[in-house]
Amino acid sequence: MNDKIRLRFAPSPTGALHIGGVRTALYNYLFTQKMGGTLILRIEDTDQTRYVPGAETYILESLRWLGMEFDEGPGIGGDFGPYRQSERKSLYGKYAQDLIDSGNAYYAFDTAEELTAMREAFESRKETFRYDGITRQQLKNSLTLSAEEVKTRLESGDPYTIRLKVPRDEEVLINDIVRGEVVFQTNELDDKIMLKGDGMPTYHLANIVDDHLMKISHVVRGEEWLPSTAHHILLYRFFGWEDTMPQFAHLPLILRPNGKGKLSKRDGDKLGIPVFPIAWEAEKAEDSFKGFREFGFMPQAVLNFLAFLGWNPGTEQEIFSLPQMAEAFSLDRISKAGARFDFDKASWFNQQYLIQTENATLGQLLKPLAKEKNYEVTDEYLTIVASMMKERVNFLPDIIKTGYYFFEPVREYEEKMIRKKWNPDRKTALLALNEQLENLPDYQAEKLEAHTKTYLEANGLGFGDVFPFYRIALSGTTKGPALFEMMEALGRAEVKKRLLTAFPAFDEVFANKINS
RNA sequence: GUUCCUGUGGACAAAUUGGUUAAGUCGUUGCUCUUUCACAGCAAAGAUUGCGGGUUCGAGCCCCGUCAGGAAUACCA
Numbered sequence: 001m002n003d004k005i006r007l008r009f010a011p012s013p014t015g016a017l018h019i020g021g022v023r024t025a026l027y028n029y030l031f032t033q034k035m036g037g038t039l040i041l042r043i044e045d046t047d048q049t050r051y052v053p054g055a056e057t058y059i060l061e062s063l064r065w066l067g068m069e070f071d072e073g074p075g076i077g078g079d080f081g082p083y084r085q086s087e088r089k090s091l092y093g094k095y096a097q098d099l100i101d102s103g104n105a106y107y108a109f110d111t112a113e114e115l116t117a118m119r120e121a122f123e124s125r126k127e128t129f130r131y132d133g134i135t136r137q138q139l140k141n142s143l144t145l146s147a148e149e150v151k152t153r154l155e156s157g158d159p160y161t162i163r164l165k166v167p168r169d170e171e172v173l174i175n176d177i178v179r180g181e182v183v184f185q186t187n188e189l190d191d192k193i194m195l196k197g198d199g200m201p202t203y204h205l206a207n208i209v210d211d212h213l214m215k216i217s218h219v220v221r222g223e224e225w226l227p228s229t230a231h232h233i234l235l236y237r238f239f240g241w242e243d244t245m246p247q248f249a250h251l252p253l254i255l256r257p258n259g260k261g262k263l264s265k266r267d268g269d270k271l272g273i274p275v276f277p278i279a280w281e282a283e284k285a286e287d288s289f290k291g292f293r294e295f296g297f298m299p300q301a302v303l304n305f306l307a308f309l310g311w312n313p314g315t316e317q318e319i320f321s322l323p324q325m326a327e328a329f330s331l332d333r334i335s336k337a338g339a340r341f342d343f344d345k346a347s348w349f350n351q352q353y354l355i356q357t358e359n360a361t362l363g364q365l366l367k368p369l370a371k372e373k374n375y376e377v378t379d380e381y382l383t384i385v386a387s388m389m390k391e392r393v394n395f396l397p398d399i400i401k402t403g404y405y406f407f408e409p410v411r412e413y414e415e416k417m418i419r420k421k422w423n424p425d426r427k428t429a430l431l432a433l434n435e436q437l438e439n440l441p442d443y444q445a446e447k448l449e450a451h452t453k454t455y456l457e458a459n460g461l462g463f464g465d466v467f468p469f470y471r472i473a474l475s476g477t478t479k480g481p482a483l484f485e486m487m488e489a490l491g492r493a494e495v496k497k498r499l500l501t502a503f504p505a506f507d508e509v510f511a512n513k514i515n516s
Numbered sequence: 517g518u519u520c521c522u523g524u525g526g527a528c529a530a531a532u533u534g535g536u537u538a539a540g541u542c543g544u545u546g547c548u549c550u551u552u553c554a555c556a557g558c559a560a561a562g563a564u565u566g567c568g569g570g571u572u573c574g575a576g577c578c579c580c581g582u583c584a585g586g587a588a589u590a591c592c593a
Contacts, residue, residue, distance in 0.1 A: 014593070046592090050592060111591095112590090116590095130589075159591090163591095179520095182520070190589075193591050202591075202592085223521070226587075226588080227589075250521085252521090253586070253587075257527085312528080316539085316540055337521095337522050339528065341527095342527050347542095355555070391555040391556090392553065392554040393554085467551065479553035
């Protein structure tokens with residue numbers, strides 16, 4: 001155990017956890033596993049206006065489904081709690097005050113309305129308003145107002161924020177593990193709010209204070225945070241925490257499957273693909289959606305797929321168990337460029353996992369799905385069906401969907417082949433063959449095949465004269481598992497029943513063909 | 517607009533850190549196997565490494581410029 005390595009995943013409970021967030025969690029997880037460090041879950045709920053009930057539960061359930069375990073966090077415990085920022089509210093004021101006392105922050109009394117008006121005015125001149133080292137000299141804050149006025153305003157309970165006093169004419173160097181050196185000029189930085197009017201800290205303050213207090217060693221987060229990292233470094237400097245400042249690694253974005261821009265919920269709706277780990281139940285139906293889980297993805301496959309969106313091990317191995325992945329993982333092999341979300345590749349990963357999984361295990365996973373359909377079958381039967389179907393589908397539920405004929409009568413016969421090849425005269429031979437097969441002592445695939453072969457030879461028939469019709473009669477389609485294995489699975493009684501219902505239907509198709 | 521980030525076949529990407537003919541995977545197409553489909557195996561097509569200069573015996577990699585895309589620019593995270 002390496003107690004120097006402490007990482008945190010810090011989602012905000014403002015809605016469902018996006019797949020990009022899942023990947024961030026995964027990289028944090030993999031790195032701590034690799035290093036033998038500690039993984040912390042911290043809930044960043046400092047904005048009560050955006051708080052969404054159920055979001056935290058959703059995050060927890062997603063992470064649990066995916067199999068990523070945390071060492072510290074809400075509901076888990078740890079020596080650095082509480083792990084919800086709303087429960088740490090009383091902590092942050094002191095640090096904001098420290099910033100004021102050291103001259104690195106100031107009180108600002110400008111109202112939100114005034115600032116919006118200011119922004120609009122700048123906008124109309126095609127300029128962008130920024131609360132910074134220049135504009136703050138014209139605004140209502142403790143730098144421009146007299147000491148007495150500030151005092152009376154504070155004492156009378158005037159609403160205020162505390163803003164970071166970004167110094168002029170300096171450079172801030174970020175040494176990012178994935179980006180290398182990135183330099184920002186402080187003159188380009190705005191005076192970010194540290195403490196909001198409601199007394200809550202902003203992300204920037206809370207994040208730095210908590211990362212320091214929780215002894216975080218590495219911050220692995222999305223690229224969207226890179227621009228504000230300069231502010232964060234300034235904060236570490238002002239607090240005198242530079243020695244223990246964490247190392248940063250900013251992850252590339254996950255891009256939408258086609259077109260430009262980052263992957264969004266809309267892409268999921270439009271393309272009918274999952275963009276979230278698990279389903280989200282909203283009050284309004286149109287706000288609800290399915291996740292990878294409901295699509296039938298296996299959690300390990302999702303993780304494997306996600307891991308390769310922006311990282312690769314440098315070897316040709318692509319299928320990794322979670323421990324193997326952790327072993328192979330390293331932050332400096334994370335790529336800089338955004339990675340496009342490719343559903344085909346995700347499906348491929350899932351199929352690989354499906355094929356790799358034991359049939360009996362798949363049988364167990366199929367059980368609830370079969371129950372949903374009221375299929376009364378044994379575990380053994382589900383295992384057999386799984387063994388026959390798993391190479392032919394991408395997702396577990398498809399075994400039941402496309403292989404429905406293992407559980408209920410054929411719904412529809414594929415007419416094309418019947419029209420092309422069916423001949424009512426063929427019936428006699430087919431039924432005769434089936435009768436012989438039915439009377440075989442062992443109704444078992446190899447025996448069935450061997451007997452069929454001799455029968456066909458004796459009667460001058462080929463496999464092609466028999467195969468498609470049996471197949472369609474049993475499953476409705478010419479695609480699917482090996483015929484004799486299907487027969488064995490269904491059993492002699494069911495096979496006979498299906499032939500007897502199918503052949504008259506074939507005749508009908510044939511009659512229509514003649515008439516038209 | 518400004519700041520920052522990023523550009524290698526359709527997608528993900530590798531390239532021993534400046535060294536010869538730019539890996540591999542997904543996808544596409546074909547073949548083999550299986551008288552089906554899928555899996556598997558084999559093969560093919562697909563790239564002037566965004567573009568233009570420069571340095572060098574030699575550039576995907578270093579330098580300059582340029583273009584494109586993205587992110588940030590909230591009392592959101």
